[in-house]
Amino acid sequence: MSDAHREMWERLNLDLTAHDGLLEVLGKFYGDIYMSQDNRLKGMEYMDFVLSEVHGLRIKELQEAKAQGRKVVGTFCVFVPEELTLAADAVQVGLCAGAEAGSDLAEELVPRNTCALIKSFIGFKLARLCPYLESSDLVVGETTCDGKKKAYEAFADHAPLYVMEVPQTKSVSARELWRDEVLRYMAQVEKLTGVTITAERLRTAIKTVNDRRRALQRLTALRSADPAPISGRDALLINQISFYDDPHRFTYKINELCDELELRVQAGQGVAPVGTPRLMLSGCPMAVPNWKLPYVIESSGAVIVGEESCIGTRNTRDLVDESGETVAEMVDALVDRYMKIDCACFTPNTDRQDNVASMAQTLKADGVINYSLMFCQPYAHEAMKLEHFLEGTVPTMSLETDYSMEDVEQLKTRIEAFVEMVS
Ligand code: SF4
Ligand code: SF4
Numbered sequence: 001m002s003d004a005h006r007e008m009w010e011r012l013n014l015d016l017t018a019h020d021g022l023l024e025v026l027g028k029f030y031g032d033i034y035m036s037q038d039n040r041l042k043g044m045e046y047m048d049f050v051l052s053e054v055h056g057l058r059i060k061e062l063q064e065a066k067a068q069g070r071k072v073v074g075t076f077c078v079f080v081p082e083e084l085t086l087a088a089d090a091v092q093v094g095l096c097a098g099a100e101a102g103s104d105l106a107e108e109l110v111p112r113n114t115c116a117l118i119k120s121f122i123g124f125k126l127a128r129l130c131p132y133l134e135s136s137d138l139v140v141g142e143t144t145c146d147g148k149k150k151a152y153e154a155f156a157d158h159a160p161l162y163v164m165e166v167p168q169t170k171s172v173s174a175r176e177l178w179r180d181e182v183l184r185y186m187a188q189v190e191k192l193t194g195v196t197i198t199a200e201r202l203r204t205a206i207k208t209v210n211d212r213r214r215a216l217q218r219l220t221a222l223r224s225a226d227p228a229p230i231s232g233r234d235a236l237l238i239n240q241i242s243f244y245d246d247p248h249r250f251t252y253k254i255n256e257l258c259d260e261l262e263l264r265v266q267a268g269q270g271v272a273p274v275g276t277p278r279l280m281l282s283g284c285p286m287a288v289p290n291w292k293l294p295y296v297i298e299s300s301g302a303v304i305v306g307e308e309s310c311i312g313t314r315n316t317r318d319l320v321d322e323s324g325e326t327v328a329e330m331v332d333a334l335v336d337r338y339m340k341i342d343c344a345c346f347t348p349n350t351d352r353q354d355n356v357a358s359m360a361q362t363l364k365a366d367g368v369i370n371y372s373l374m375f376c377q378p379y380a381h382e383a384m385k386l387e388h389f390l391e392g393t394v395p396t397m398s399l400e401t402d403y404s405m406e407d408v409e410q411l412k413t414r415i416e417a418f419v420e421m422v423s
């Protein structure tokens with residue numbers, strides 16, 4: 001990334017030396033993992049560009065939006081309804097939390113046995129490394145696991161934090177609770193921006209976010225082809241970028257990329273030969289730049305054909321019903337759509353098992369890899385249940401890891417053995 005944005009970073013009070021270090025590592029990592037791939041789609045040039053400017057041009061756009069009076073809302077989870085943020089004329093960005101940075105500082109606020117994702121978002125804040133966090137007028141947290149819930153209490157002393165309460169069951173009363181929370185968030189974002197959410201504004205925002213989901217659904221469907229027309233790494237990157245790029249531009253670019261993919265599928269071309277073992281990932285979200293596992297899998301002779309993850313189909317599978325006419329009807333449609341998210345925070349969470357099984361079948365996966373971050377109770381519990389549930393249908397293995405590079409060789413050995421078994 002160029003140095004043209006230093007002044008902006010300085011204004012955002014980033015620690016420039018540490019930030020330089022981060023960008024250097026990120027650039028090298030990206031080169032090794034992404035630019036080394038063969039047969040990449042032309043459409044990925046846009047993604048490469050966006051990523052090369054992740055702390056540059058996109059941040060400049062956010063600063064320009066702020067100069068025009070718009071607000072920026074940062075989020076950590078797919079439960080925060082972007083439709084409401086957009087309807088209030090604010091910009092929503094996902095705060096990534098996928099790198100090991102500032103862990104020592106984070107351990108002053110949260111216990112050592114905390115998952116890497118939580119440590120990462122706290123570490124990025126305390127080490128002043130993230131221009132998205134520093135640009136956020138509001139950071140929205142949610143009570144999706146105990147680790148996050150408690151971490152937000154400490155984080156609130158360092159950022160303008162607002163927390164949404166996510167229910168733990170899918171009962172009628174849980175839906176009511178969630179509806180109240182959606183309305184409470186709507187009032188909060190209206191207060192932040194001074195914009196009243198009208199039916200017209202909300203209808204447009206619902207369409208914008210649904211259009212992005214439809215484009216990503218199109219991408220998911222095209223990945224059922226054999227040979228696989230796009231690598232799992234590239235598809236993951238696309239999903240990661242969907243959280244912070246401008247939604248209109250991003251949707252346009254993904255549809256363009258899908259046109260290219262369709263041609264590839266028709267021509268029988270792919271990123272790996274026909275018959276390459278096809279694996280699916282399932283589990284914890286993989287925030288930027290958490291590319292370790294996909295890289296290890298795809299350098300072990302397999303190709304990833306789908307991600308049952310919040311940075312994947314859990315975020316794109318369900319659309320918001322677009323037939324509502326009043327704000328109340330549209331809010332109900334939002335509540336229903338978000339209640340379908342099968343996060344491991346729910347008990348029971350059997351829909352997720354069904355969704356994984358049906359995804360594996362549609363994408364013709366030869367195996368499923370359950371991915372949990374170390375110390376993540378909800379997904380580690382579900383990994384055991386899922387393995388049991390999928391027994392006899394599709395081979396499954398569970399892996400626990402974090403953001404460090406220490407276990408790469410160990411992961412490689414286990415994954416190679418699994419790939420061999422499903423081949
Ligand atoms: S795993 Fe659960 S808490 Fe995490 S981003 Fe997904 S829905 Fe949100
Ligand atoms: S990865 Fe697990 S422990 Fe970490 S924030 Fe998500 S649900 Fe909580």
